[in-house]
Ligand SMILES: Cc1cc2nc3c(=O)[nH]c(=O)nc-3n(C[C@H](O)[C@H](O)[C@H](O)COP(=O)(O)OP(=O)(O)OC[C@H]3O[C@@H](n4cnc5c(N)ncnc54)[C@H](O)[C@@H]3O)c2cc1C
């Protein structure tokens with residue numbers, strides 16, 4: 652079943668959950684019926700809200716679109732609270748309300764050496780990015796993670812591009828991880844660096860990009876309610892100190908053009 656209605660120009664649809672879970676997990680790949688999307692830009696996101704959620708969870712939750720094919724759209728979700736824990740326990744064929752694709756995407760210039768810096772669930776948008784890139788031989792994935800590697804789709808991505816992963820076992824590992832991120836970035840001074848991950852991770856990337864004048868784009872995470880620029884719940888400051896909505900002006904910003 653697929654219902655459709657319009658909310659301004661954003662299409663809000665109801666789609667079925669196509670998967671099943673073997674057992675409860677805090678890291679899940681959520682596959683939904685394709686809501687009729689013919690195209691999207693990797694880096695864009697969607698808002699999800701299970702139809703049966705009651706009034707105690709009135710708002711949808713934002714998630715990067717991980718990959719899309721003709722039948723389905725996939726998200727990688729880490730359970731951190733009420734909404735994610737319910738999404739990770741959906742039963743087959745349960746209905747999810749979805750609106751998207753929302754926001755902008757990462758640049759994907761052909762033939763440009765491009766470093767993909769992913770922190771934790773920030774790996775999600777890079778799966779589709781790698782699959783759709785015009786010249787994947789120019790891509791290098793650097794993945795920093797805390798949970799075990801098999802909670803993420805790293806290996807399937809590493810089959811397609813040059814890739815390296817580093818695990819943070821404790822905060823003692825951070826200086827070395829930061830040094831490795833900065834060294835990797837230095838190799839892309841004439842190319843492009845794309846980053847998605849937790850805010851401290853993005854701050855490290857932004858500081859080094861500005862210091863070394865490296866072209867970089869950062870995908871920001873903010874708490875969101877509407878996802879379409881209306882509620883002002885996700886505002887941050889741009890490079891000139893003006894308020895901008897992360898959902899509609901981002902979530903991807905040039906490193907020099909946003910305050911995080
Ligand atoms: C553009 C975008 C893309 C995202 N992509 C992914 C993704 O691919 N996979 C994924 O697992 N998560 C992603 N997130 C984060 C995800 O939206 C939050 O983890 C989720 O909304 C939390 O909902 P909850 O009801 O489980 O948590 P709540 O019960 O609402 O809150 C639990 C905790 O999570 C924090 N939190 C709530 N919303 C956010 C948020 N938007 N960002 C960071 N922390 C939050 C709260 O401050 C609180 O500490 C993305 C966020 C944005 C803005």
Ligand code: FES
Pocket residue numbers: 874875876877878879880881882883884885886896897898899
């Ligand atoms: S989430 Fe409503 S304005 Fe961004």
